[in-house]
Amino acid sequence: MTDILVIGAGFAGLACANALQQAGHSVRVLEARDRVGGRVRAASLSGGMVDVGGQWIGAGHDGLRALADAAGVSVTPQYSQGSRLLHLRDDGDRVRRYDGLIPKVSPLALLELQLALRSLARKQRHVDLLAPWRAARADRWDSETVASWARRRFRSREARQVFDIAVRAVLTSEPSALSFLYFLFYCASNDSLETLGSTKGGAQAQVVVGGMTQLAQHLADALPGGVNLGEPARAVRQDANGVEVMTDYSHYRADRVVIAVPPSLQGGIEFTPELPVPRQRLAAQMPMGSVIKAVVAYERPFWRDAGLSGEAVSHTLAFNTVFDASWPVERGGALVGFFDGQSALDYADAAPAVRRQAVLDSLATYFGKAAREPLDYVDYNGLADPWARGGYTGVMGPGIMTTLGLALRAPVGRVHWAGTETATRWCGYIEGALLSGERAAAEVMTAVR
Secondary structure, three states, X not given: OEEEEEEOOEHHHHHHHHHHHHOOOOEEEEOOOOOOEOOOOEEEEOOEEEEOOOOEEOOOOHHHHHHHHHHOOOEEEOOOOOEEEEEOHHHOOOOEEEOOOOOOOOHHXXXXXXXXXXXXXXXXXXXXXXXXXXXXXXXXXXXXXXXXXXXXXXXXXXXXXXXXXXXXXXXXXXHHHOEHHHHHHHHHHOOOHHHHOOOOOOOOOEEEOOOOHHHHHHHHHOOOOOEEOOOOEEEEEEEOOEEEEEEOOOEEEEEEEEEOOOHHHHHHOEEEOOOOHHHHHHHHOOOEOOEEEEEEEEOOOHHHHOOEEEEEEEOOOOOOEEEEOOOOHHHOEXXXXXXXXXXXXXXXXXXXXXXXXXXXXXXXXXXXXXXXOOOEEEEEEHHHOOOOOOOOOEOOOOOHHHHXXXXXXXXXXXXXXXXXXXXXXXXXXXXXXXXHHHHHHHHHHHHHO
């Protein structure tokens, strides 16, 4: 009999298993996929490996940076030299070139955006990261969407579009689908909306040379028993003597189990006895964001010659958030970007060739006709992946945080929860996943003393 079973070999599950193993517990990790890493995923492009899942080490992501050092993996700054590009609804084929964090917009739009950022900063200071539902205005903030707040806040159409772009890029969801309280919590968990949207000093500060999956593999290699791949958990039964987990191939007994998968995947597991209703409802009402990620390789980074950083965003183009992929110069150039929110839903069922054309059309609008001549292309449609169902984190609509938020981390008997959604700090990021795994491990160790 194993002391602890961990379901899910993403960064949360692997961090949890390592912490438990180092404390002297026997641990077995079960993973549905044929690989470790969870929401981190690698693909081959133009003779090298690229991240088509989680990618960045943000400023302040100290645990992830320490893990990279321990794994002996090189880290490089996200390429951000040069001007950025903005495309708004009425711009046609014209793009706006700008420097700094705030795009080139009218004076009214600029003022409104600056005031909105200040307002968000003031409000998020009243949100307790451990219990956002306890904020004095929690009921009011949770009863409205980010979109309804923005409608009251912005008179300028330009300002509203820029704000919508930022929200989609950060949470891969439409503002109309997000609780304003949840949005404030998410911003506070990651310092601010400015931090979430920034490269230098922000959430997209650094990339791992050779791909983020190397760090997940390093964690897996440290486990004496390894990871049982291709073995999804189908049922969890608990009683006074322990837990039993059934998979397609076997069943396992343990004292406790840590479930380190997104809440939206919880429905694929049968629990006996049934989970409390709030936990069931939370899982059913906390969907993943909507995102498709693509990386495009070129003979050379031609946008840099034009003094551009490779960063581009749009309110209406299909491929609506783009960065330089930060490749070594000797490999040529590459751009990485996303179909975010509704755009991802629009292309989720499209043929790969159709998505590729939409990406190249968008890139040509941003960077010119040279963008239509790639060397290679790869994309990953998380919406079509049954073990992802979107990405990169679960989100909350109106009314969920205040009524069901307490169930997010609360153990259910011998069942404990991990995953970046459960993190209070760096929620939604790999750093948050690591912290959630360590928190779950500490919780288990306290329970078994």
